[in-house]
Amino acid sequence: MEQKTGVRLEIKNISKTFYSKKGESHLVVDNVSFDVKENEFLVLLGPGHCGKTVMLNMISGLMERDSGDIALDGEIVTSPNPKMGMVFQKLGLMPWKTVMENVEIGPKMRGVSVKERREKAAYYINLVGLGGFENSYPHQLSGGMKQRVGIARAYTNDPEILIMDEPFGQLDAQTRYNMQNEIARITSQEKRTIIFVTNNIEEAVYLGDRIILLTDCPAKVKEIYTIDLARPRDVIDPLFLNLRKEISGKTDLAL
Incomplete structure (x- = not known):
């Protein structure tokens, strides 16, 4: 076409x-x-x-x-197609992995070096406002924070779409409103x-x-x-x- x-x-x-x-x-x-x-x-x-x-x-x-x-x-x-990435309502975070380990999973599976994938994951963890929570586990996070992990994970895979x-x-009204603001901010920084x-x-x-x-x-x-x-x-x-x-x-x- x-x-x-x-x-x-x-x-x-x-x-x-x-x-x-x-x-x-x-x-x-x-x-x-x-x-x-x-x-x-x-x-x-x-x-x-x-x-x-x-x-x-x-x-x-x-x-x-x-x-x-x-x-x-x-x-x-x-x-x-690797050009397209998805963020689902049900995030499917791995409960036995930390925030960093969940976010870096895509590059890790592609064989990207530890240094490179950690740097990339750290950038997006900070971008979504989770700096300082790299070593936390999903059960230690709120619903909105888990969504941020899912978004950071998707961005770390570097999809074009x-x-x-x-x-x-599945978020409560206030958390949903906060996440709307976050997505607006993130997309203005990362086109x-x-x-x-x-x-x-x-x-x-x-x-x-x-x-x-x-x-x-x-x-x-x-x-x-x-x-x-x-x-x-x-x-x-x-x-x-x-x-x-x-x-x-x-x-x-x-x-």
Whole structure:
């Protein structure tokens, strides 16, 4: 597929259907198309269980699609690509490993020297605000701190495209708000192409450069919003509130 100028990922007419043991079909993603631009913070916004995670799994190459094409830098995606990294809602931190050991796991598996991988991991541990916790274990950390470990681990793998699947979905409201601020800060310092999934409208408007609003299952593209608001964003700015209200009027998602 010929690469479009300034576009990293092209998703074109992808669909996915699951089948029960009885042979009943369940269409989850229905003919979805959109592009992801270089260094863009793209938000996929949709209800819970609408097919967002299935879509991410197809984009990342972890799951086959039934139809359509996905291209990364013009090359069709058929399997996981090291250019893409993921942060899941369930982080899967290894409880017997320290923060440093969890964060450096990717480079370690690739055979990177101890000195190089420790320096890189230390940089991202500090970037996410966990300096001083390198030798702590996951059970000694709060929920927000564990999320920071997951983010640092993903960045240490040096992906060009970072896919984040509702990373704050299990956090309490205050911690979630703090992590939104942290992600905004981190992405301003470390420019990457990011695909971020959420079911929270305010979170989407606060973080995104563009929002792809999805329908309930099966997931279809309902609307695309370009967020032309200055950063850092003010959640009580009239422009912010008006956009939040407009999106709310087109869905039953939480604000």
